[in-house]
Amino acid sequence: LYTEYLKERMLENGHKDEEQEFVDKMKTPVFVKTTGLKDLQKVSQLKAEHPVKQYISKRLIPTDTHHRLFYVKKFKTWVNTMLPDKFEDVENDEPRLILPFLDKDKNLFGFQGRSFKKTGIRYITIILNEDHPKIFGLDTMDPSKDIYVVEGPIDSLFLPNGIASAGGDLISPLQLLDVQKECFVVVYDNEPRNKELHKQIDKAIEEHYNVVIWPEMIEEKDVNDMVLNGFSPDEIQDIISKHTCLLYTSPSPRDKRQSR
Numbered sequence: 001l002y003t004e005y006l007k008e009r010m011l012e013n014g015h016k017d018e019e020q021e022f023v024d025k026m027k028t029p030v031f032v033k034t035t036g037l038k039d040l041q042k043v044s045q046l047k048a049e050h051p052v053k054q055y056i057s058k059r060l061i062p063t064d065t066h067h068r069l070f071y072v073k074k075f076k077t078w079v080n081t082m083l084p085d086k087f088e089d090v091e092n093d094e095p096r097l098i099l100p101f102l103d104k105d106k107n108l109f110g111f112q113g114r115s116f117k118k119t120g121i122r123y124i125t126i127i128l129n130e131d132h133p134k135i136f137g138l139d140t141m142d143p144s145k146d147i148y149v150v151e152g153p154i155d156s157l158f159l160p161n162g163i164a165s166a167g168g169d170l171i172s173p174l175q176l177l178d179v180q181k182e183c184f185v186v187v188y189d190n191e192p193r194n195k196e197l198h199k200q201i202d203k204a205i206e207e208h209y210n211v212v213i214w215p216e217m218i219e220e221k222d223v224n225d226m227v228l229n230g231f232s233p234d235e236i237q238d239i240i241s242k243h244t245c246l247l248y249t250s251p252s253p254r255d256k257r258q259s260r
Contacts, residue, residue, distance in 0.1 A: 035108045036082045037100060043069040052097065055116060060227050065157040068140075070098035075113045079126055086126070096124070099153040101166070102139035103132055110134065112153060112166065125166045133173035137163035143179045148240070150187045155223040158233055159187075159240075168196075171204050181209060185244055189222045190214040211245050 044066035046053040052071045061069075072078045075096040076087035096113035103109055109129035115122050127134060136153040141163055148159040149170050156162030165173050170186055186209050191197050204211050218239070220226040226236055 036078060037070055037098070037108065039078070040070040040072050040098060042067050043071060043097075046071065052095070052116070056097075059154070059224060061154065061157055061224075062233075068100070068157070070100065072096055072098055072113070075124070079113075082128065083126070099136055101127075101132070101134070101136050104138055104141070106139050110166070112136070114154070127166075133176040134166035135163050135173050135177075136166065138177075141179075143183055145183075146185050147179070147183050148185050148187055149174065150223060151189050152222065152224075155187075158223045158227055158236065160237070169200065171200075171207055171209055174209075181207075185210045185212060185240070187212045187223070187240060190218055190220060205245070212240050213243055213245055215239070215243055 043053060043056050044063075048054075048057075056066065056069065073095050074090070074093040076090040076093045079086050080090065094115065094117070096115055099112045099114065100108055101110035101112070107129075109132040110125065110127040113124045113126070115124075125134070132138075137156050140161075141147055142161050145161050148156070148162045150156050150159065150162060150164050151168070151170065153164040156164040167173075170188065174181075174184055186204050188197060188201055188204075188211070192214075201211060201213075218226070220229055220231075223236060227233070231239075
C-alpha cells in the first residue's frame with residue numbers, strides 16, 4: 001500500500017518520469033530471473049536500518065546506483081550453487097556485497113564479492129564466462145560519450161559513464177571492446193609512490209590512451225575517498241577533465257571531445 005501511495009503522489013505532482021524510475025528500480029531485472037542473483041536482494045530494496053544499507057550510505061555511494069548492487073548472506077555457499085565445489089571450505093562463510101558484471105545485453109558473465117571486513121581478502125572476482133572482458137559497467141556504457149575507466153567498480157559508480165576493470169591492468173581489457181580508443185579516459189588510483197602503477201601509466205601513454213594525471217593537491221587514493229573527504233562528484237569531474245592528458249591525436253567523431 002505504501003508503494004502505491006508513493007506512486008500516486010508522484011503522479012499527482014506530475015513526476016511521471018520519477019514514478020517510472022521508481023517502478024524500474026523496485027522490480028526484478030530480467031537478467032536476475034535466470035541467474036544466481038534471483039535469490040538475492042538489491043541494495044535499493046533493503047530497509048534504511050539494514051547494516052548493508054548503512055554501509056553503502058556511509059560510503060556515500062549514489063542512491064541512483066543502489067539497484068545495481070546486491071547483498072548475499074553466505075558468499076561461498078551462494079557461489080557453489082552456480083559453480084559446484086568452487087569453495088571447498090564454507091564453514092567460515094561471510095556476507096558480501098555483490099557487484100554484477102553484465103554485458104551490453106545485460107547477460108550476467110561474472111561478479112565481484114566485496115567483503116565488509118577491514119581484514120582479509122576484500123574483493124573476490126568470479127567469472128562465469130571467460131569470453132567477455134573482465135569489466136564492470138558494460139551494460140550501462142555509452143560509446144558516444146567519454147568513458148571513464150577506473151580500478152574499482154565502486155569508484156565507477158561516482159562517474160558518469162564509468163566502468164572498471166576487474167584486474168590491475170586497465171587498458172588490456174579495453175582492447176577487447178569494439179570501441180574507439182579515443183573514447184576512453186583512463187583514471188588510475190592516486191598512488192604517486194607506486195612504481196608498478198607508474199609502469200602501467202607509462203604503458204597507457206605509449207598506447208596513446210587519454211590518461212588522468214592527478215595534481216599534487218589531491219591526497220586521496222581514489223574517487224570514493226575523495227567523496228568521503230568532501231569533494232562533490234561535479235568537483236571530481238572537473239578535476240579529472242582539467243588533468244586529462246589527451247594523447248589520442250587523430251580527429252574524434254564526437255563534438256564533446258573536440259571542444260575540450
